[in-house]
Amino acid sequence: MWWLHIGCIFISLSTFTPYSLGVEIPEKFQKSNHTNNWAVLVDTSRFWFNYRHVANVLSIYRSVKRLGIPDSQIILMISDDMACNPRNPRPATIFNNAHEQINVYGDDVEVDYRGYEVSVENFIRLLTGRVPPDTPRSKQLLTDEGSNILIYLTGHGGDGFLKFQDSEEVTSQELADALEQMWQKRRYNEIFFIIDTCQASSMYEKFYSPNILATASSLVGEDSLSHHVDSAIGVYIIDRYTYYVLEFLENVHTNSQKTMTEFLAVCPKSACLSTVGVRRDLFKRDPSKVPITDFFGSVRPVVITTNTIDIMDIPKRKKTEIENRTKVLEKRKYLPQFPMHLVQGSTQ
Template structure:
């Protein structure tokens, strides 16, 4: 019995040794923090060397601070701006969308969610929620491809401040973070109910003008933007940015102090207004803008008229260093793509199934806002690698696929692992585990 208990005690020890051995041999995980590694250093260097007026990425934070059915238009405002920046090239990975998300499937909505297939026909598939911003109902601004990052009770003043300043709990996923840097142009759009130097968050909290100024100041100190455009659609909207003193900030508002911001028309089918006047004028302007447009913010500002909005358009450019006629609207509502030419060649080992063809040559690394990169070499044929490129050994391709990192060593993953190394680890673990079981089992049998 003593020998049996000795074997039982030895089994956990052997298992722990096996786990320790495996953890020592496995490569370290990839760092997820923004701005770390060689890529982060390249971004910082590019931002520092960029001439005035140029930027390396675009980010958008779109916030609907209202909730409940009677604030339908505020949700439509936010989704309409979301559709605009998406159409002009900003990817979902660079958009933080904060939305109560309680209108599309509301029981009072005469146009509830309908299941549709990829061609827009009704089907038994996933239901697509429906929200419209004009009385003809020709455009559903919600649809199935909207990615809401913060919804319902998550839309709070605290979460909004954390998104701007980057002060998140480690458990917050990457998709809910704004990973901007000193080369990023940032668009912040806020709509809801407000007053003198405040805007309400779902009738429970208030975001003050001082809070906004503090958040922007922290963003400047931490290098989280190059230029920032703040757009506010609420009553007395201009007071929300009145305390901002940070450089590189341009702000625009639907109304001045003491003025209300009004809705646009009423849809008698829905029973509510579908959009606000300021946002409607903004959308009407952007209908004529594409990703390559030369339209400027000066032209955009000229479309806001008191006769149309019943309020005076306001803006603040005292902290902005460029003339408005030199700032394209796509500098904030669009997206910039950075392409860098890489020296050398990118090795590729063709699979046996495609005849063992290879490709090589100089490639380019393309970074779109969020920092995703891809490398592409010159095209090759099935006869072998392209002229001038050294043939890549098959083991390099195996290593790249097994490690999940680059085919060559020294990347963010550390040294890659081949099939032999993985097999050796598995064999050692099995050997130690088998020996411990045999020892414990034999002792119990005796």
């Protein structure tokens, strides 16, 4: 039957891998062994004057979703709900630039930990997998040895610590030990660690586990500064480092050829007014040969076979009236977070 042959062809094509056909990954890229992508995005600050930290984390959240990581593989932790703060002149909205290009607190935001749930204990338990047995699946980091994990932290910090809720702190040693537990328990393949806070590089200095690439918005002894104020809101609405990261990510797409080296250079001191720190000695691959989508995108593993696949002869059924109707689905896409003059027309 002709339709049966078509079905066989479709299955064969959809299960091909590039390698059996002699297609190779471009030379400038090094192959990753990861099979899935996760993101842990954490805002640790409370109070209205820290509005920018919520905008920081929601902007990164929106970017990784746009590039393919689903909500089921994103853990979003927000210490304070700025969208519902009584001081917010535009309730249910959070903007990341004064142009108010887009509300990053949109209809599809799924917050996994909010308010006082964002604590040092919950954060460490999340990373190490030591959560109570009744913890909902949406609040668990269900990674494995094939997982590439993006960890993004923003808030207030100092030399060797990051504050949570303005009442407790996680130290650089505690964080390093948590990542080592993850490695010993085979909970990751590679980690890309980003932190935007004052003296941020102090938080990765104690790391000793393999396969971790880390970057920070400032070195020890330096402050991480805000970018600009929205006069309609009355507070700073985004930090400098995250602002330039977003400006870069807005020009990255799922088929991007950009590398991690390009990402690590997004905010020179002339723009950030602080020195961006990078630690790459624990990372086996050359960042210049690692596509940015290895951490900000989502892998779609494909298996190739040239063997014939037998399928059952499924009896025909009568098409219903609804099935006969031609329905044109509305094409949807993510709107740019920044004003259009900052978003290039390139697909790189």
